[in-house]
Amino acid sequence: MQNECVFLHGWGMNKNVWQLLIPELESEISMPIKTLDLPGFGDDQACPAPYNLANVANELADKLSDNSTIVGWSLGGLISLYIAKHHPKKVAKVILVASTPYFTEQDTWSGIKPDVLKAFMSQLLSLIHI
Secondary structure, X not given: OOOOEEEEOOOOOOHHHHOOHHHHHXXXXXOOEEEEOOOOEOOEOOXXXXXXXXXXXXXXXOOOOOOEXXXXXXXXXXXHHXXXXXXXXXXXXXXXXXXXXXXXXXXXXXXXXXXXXXXXXXXXXXXXXX
């Protein structure tokens, strides 16, 4: 039995990204719908230390009911997959929206080239140090 449908947003967003979709789905989904902010985003300004995939996913897993359906968009999808793997009692289904199990290109996966991600990181760091 599925308990709830939980929506996780992507990087740089917050749970409000779902605000137009949720009212449309409430009449279509026969379970409670919940949106969560990723740690450090939106209303959840507390961040685990170190801030990494495992710590973020573990913190979010604590907020899920058993047998939840998780809808993860972009980074939220990557976190959803981690939760499903490491907290299987919490997850009945994972639905990915514009997400991938690897952002970075791998030998057998055509993701974003590592040099593109490094340039992106440098650009973000330069904005922080203004």
